[in-house]
Amino acid sequence: MDQNQTLEEALKAAGDESQIAVLTDQAKKMTKKEISDFINGKDHDHVTMGTFNSIKALTLQRMKNGESIFPWKNMPSVKSDPDDLGAGLW
Secondary structure, eight states: OOTTOBHHHHHHHTTOGGGGGGSOHHHHHOBHHHHHHHHTTSSOTTOOHHHHHHHHHHHHHHHHTTOOSSSSSOOTTSOOOTTOOHHHHO
16 A cells, blocks of 8 residues: 555545544545554644544454554554554554
């Protein structure tokens, strides 16, 4: 998937349009790269608390549905470090 695909576009492509309703406008427009950077604790100063909460709501909803937390097949740019939970959520 393209790093510039927005979260809204990815949810539509995955057939998960109903999940868009929990997202703020800012969250809908965040790209895969921006979300990966946010998870990695980079460039998160511009993310509002409302957007953070809406992304958290989306990820919890997707987990409850047995889906991956984001609609992309993989996110290889997300760093896996068990000692750093990145943004305090992941």
